[in-house]
Every structure is written in structure tokens, then in C-alpha cells.
Amino acid sequence: MSEFSDRIVEEAWSRSGGACECNHPDHGHHNRCGKTLLKAYRGDKFSFFGWEAHSKSGLYIDELTDCEIVCWDPCFLTILEKAKYSTNEKSAII
Numbered sequence: 210m211s212e213f214s215d216r217i218v219e220e221a222w223s224r225s226g227g228a229c230e231c232n233h234p235d236h237g238h239h240n241r242c243g244k245t246l247l248k249a250y251r252g253d254k255f256s257f258f259g260w261e262a263h264s265k266s267g268l269y270i271d272e273l274t275d276c277e278i279v280c281w282d283p284c285f286l287t288i289l290e291k292a293k294y295s296t297n298e299k300s301a302i303i
């Protein structure tokens with residue numbers, strides 16, 4: 210499984226200010242999602258505060274520019290849903 214290094218995730222988390230960084234136009238939020246997240250809930254898809262370190266490129270390039278802090282619901286779930294139909298983003302999943 211591909212993953213970012215802890216350092217990159219740490220830096221991305223700092224950059225995010227503890228809020229979803231997603232600004233994808235198809236997710237039903239306007240501009241940046243900005244959902245409040247809690248650091249301890251990384252990977253917790255059942256928590257309201259759950260989040261993931263998402264690779265924008267799908268390749269998990271270990272750089273801050275490729276790492277995006279996204280909330281599970283709706284953003285990461287939407288991303289996973291889309292990935293089912295796209296070969297580019299396959300296996301960006303746990």
C-alpha cells in the first residue's frame with residue numbers, strides 16, 4: 210500500500226489548520242470544503258472528524274504538493290467512489 214511519510218502528513222496537517230483542504234468542484238461544497246477535523250481521527254471513516262492524507266496525483270509522491278488533507282465524509286468517500294470508475298486512482302484505498 211502506498212503511503213506518505215509521517216513528515217509529509219505532519220506538514221500537510223499543519224498547512225490545513227485542521228480542516229479539510231479539498232476544493233473539488235464535484236463534492237457539493239463551494240470552494241474549499243473546510244470541514245473541521247481532529248488529528249487523532251486519521252483513517253477513521255466512521256467518525257465525523259475522520260480524515261485521510263489523499264494523493265492528488267494518485268501516485269503518493271512524497272511531497273507536500275501531492276498531499277492533501279481531506280475529510281472522510283463527503284470528500285474522501287466521493288473520491289473513492291470516483292476511483293471505482295477510474296483506473297488512474299485505483300488502489301489509493303486502504
Ligand SMILES: [Zn+2]
Binds near residue numbers: 279
Ligand atoms: Zn471535505
Ligand SMILES: [Zn+2]
Binds near residue numbers: 231238242
Ligand atoms: Zn471535497
